[in-house]
Amino acid sequence: MNEIIIEAAGIKKTLGRGAGEVKALRGIDLTLRRGEFTLLMGPSGSGKTTLLLVLGCMLAPSSGTLTVCGTPTSGVDKEGLAQIRRDHIGFVFQSYHLFPTLTAAQNVQLALDIRHERGRKAGKRAREALNLVGLEQKADTLPGELSGGEQQRVAIARAFVANPSVILADEPTAALDGNNGRSIMRILADAAHQRERAVLVVTHDPRVIPFADRIVEIEDGLLVDTGSGEPERLHLPKAAAFRS
Amino acid sequence: MSLVPTLASRNLFHDRLRFVATLVGIVFSVVLVMIQMGLFLGFGRMVTTMIDHASADLWVLPKGAKCFEDPSLLDAKLRDKVMSVDGVASVVPLVIGFSDWRLESGEMTPIFVVGADLRDGSLRPWNVVEGDVRALSQNGAVVVDRSYYDRLGVSKIGSTAEIRGRRVKVVALTDGIRSFTTTPYVFVDLKNARTYTGTFPDRASDLLVRLKPDADRDTVLKAIRSQVGEHEVLTTDEFRSRSRSFWLFGTGAGAALFAGALLGVIVGTVIVAQTLYSSTKDHLSEFATLRAMGSSNGYIYRVIIYQALLNAIIGFVIAGAIGAVVVEMTAKSALPIVITPWLIAALFVLTVVMCVASAIGAIVRVVRIDPATVFMR
Incomplete structure (x- = not known):
């Protein structure tokens, strides 16, 4: 069994107060393991993004425990949580969130810069990361001059350039066409399988299902129980033909 | 980086x-x-340009004098008392005051008379660009700054005008001695200054004291203070500071x-x-x-x-x-x-x-x- 990177146990999260109170998560148990590519799927408002925020140490659970790479997050202050993110987690956002005034290479290098990795070595690593997503030739291009797919690939390079143990991606293919979407999913799947990271992708895009090792469904703040004794519905990877 | x-x-x-x-x-x-x-x-x-250019180590001033332009007067006989103090090299009286300048055209303009003495330890015109300051000892001789040509109605050495009805002649010109009050400074001989400002011969505006090279300034200062009674004795720095404070802060x-x-x-x-x-x-x-x-x-x-x-x-x-x-x-x-x-x-x-x-x-x-x-x- 692969090493557990993130372990969430009994996670509950209530958003808002009084009449506007919403129980977004109502007791989630979930583990993410090294080398595993997991999809988190569910209808809108089911709690996908809230769970991603909790797993990404950006939202403190109302109750339950979260451990990232063996570090419990309860009681850790904002700077401490930022450090956990910095040390262990890479993020891919739906809207890319690249810095428009920095080149592709500088956007990737930024992930190293905040970790105090600087100089030529950092620049070289950023270009290598861009090479892995097939964008080395666009290293000096500004995001505004890149297509949506290219921008998302830069964002993925930024997410894994610092070798995080886990990559959390929020709807990474939502704004992309079929080809670009498949390309992005292939890169993320490779990040899990070839580079031994835990990858969790939040999506409701059925086109990405063939790439997953496991699919976790969430509904009304609860993972769907398949009755197998496991709270997560496990899908075996589909035919390799879907991936290619 | x-x-x-x-x-x-x-x-x-x-x-x-x-x-x-x-x-x-x-x-x-x-x-x-x-x-x-x-x-x-x-x-x-x-506001301290006159103090800065005076060749004095100490200033004896009328009690309460706030600045160089202060019109108060002191007894000129104090000079002898100050001279008697050990360590004093020279004591030179200075007479200053406002007066009237009549142009050749008959027009009047106020001036500030500085009664200079040509001896060492005095206040003589500086930045002289034309003429000879030594000619200031002549009767009716004046030195003016060329920035005041228009105000004073003069244009060159030898130009004439009147101060308090007495004919004066420009014998030298300076450059850059301007007054912040806009009233032109006019340098004259000490004796003439008394005439032009209506100051009695036994009165002076200030006494400028030069010390002997080996004299201890503080010791001499204390000794002079004991001789001049209610009058004030200040170092040049103190007078400069007082003058600056008055004009900058006393006036707002x-x-x-x-x-x-x-x-x-x-x-x-x-x-x-x-x-x-x-x-x-x-x-x-x-x-x-x-x-x-x-x-x-x-x-x-x-x-x-x-x-x-x-x-x-x-x-x-x-x-x-x-x-x-x-x-x-x-x-x-x-x-x-x-x-x-x-x-x-x-x-x-x-x-x-x-x-x-x-x-x-x-x-x-x-x-x-x-x-x-x-x-x-």
Whole structure:
């Protein structure tokens, strides 16, 4: 069994107060393991993004425990949580969130810069990361001059350039066409399988299902129980033909 | 090298209009402070110009004399008492006062008579560009500054006019001896000064004391004080300081200049704070992304402060260039703006402090960023 990177146990999260109170998560148990590519799927408002925020140490659970790479997050202050993110987690956002005034290479290098990795070595690593997503030739291009797919690939390079143990991606293919979407999913799947990271992708895009090792469904703040004794519905990877 | 400077400068230059607005604010503020403080220094120098150019170690003044131009008089016989003090080399009386100057055209204008003595330890005209100061001992001889040609109706050596109905002739010309009161200084012989100002022969405005080279100033000063009764004995530095305090603060002129400078600082700080805050607000999603990626707050603060420092440096350089032009333009004016290396250093520190302080609002805004917002858009 692969090493557990993130372990969430009994996670509950209530958003808002009084009449506007919403129980977004109502007791989630979930583990993410090294080398595993997991999809988190569910209808809108089911709690996908809230769970991603909790797993990404950006939202403190109302109750339950979260451990990232063996570090419990309860009681850790904002700077401490930022450090956990910095040390262990890479993020891919739906809207890319690249810095428009920095080149592709500088956007990737930024992930190293905040970790105090600087100089030529950092620049070289950023270009290598861009090479892995097939964008080395666009290293000096500004995001505004890149297509949506290219921008998302830069964002993925930024997410894994610092070798995080886990990559959390929020709807990474939502704004992309079929080809670009498949390309992005292939890169993320490779990040899990070839580079031994835990990858969790939040999506409701059925086109990405063939790439997953496991699919976790969430509904009304609860993972769907398949009755197998496991709270997560496990899908075996589909035919390799879907991936290619 | 960190990407902080790159990110800060790109953020700054990305919105050129806002950048220009910020620079205008900083430049306006710094130039305003520079001019106010330059005027303050210029005024401070100008009000003590006579004291600065007098060849005296100590000044004996009428009690309560507030400045060089003070019209109070003392008993000239004090001179003998002061001369008797050990360590005193010379004691020279000085007579000053306002008088009337009648031009050849008959027009009258007020003047400030400085009764100079040609002996050592006195106050003689300086920056003489034409003529001979020694001719001042002649009856009716005067020395004027050429910047007052029009006011005094003279145009060259040998020009004539009248002071209190007595004919005078210009025997020498100086350059740059201007009065901050706009009333021209007219140097005359000590004896003539009494006539032109209506001062009795046994009275003098001040006594200028020169010490022997081996004399201990403090000891002599105490000894003179014991001889002159209620009159005051000041060192040149003390008199300079008193004169400056009177004109700058006693009249409110200095307070007005400081108020102007303070206004400049406030305006500059508000403008920079506003534009920096607005810039930060526009880049909030980027800062939130940085935070989501795990950046420390310190990293983000550095970006904002670096932006503020860039503003400060660029703004200061432009303001400095404008200041240099203003200094050049006012060099020959009635009140030249004086910029010293200390003032430049202080202004630079002030600009940096102003810009960094302006960043506080932006930093407070950034502290409240919720990194989760990057998942909401």
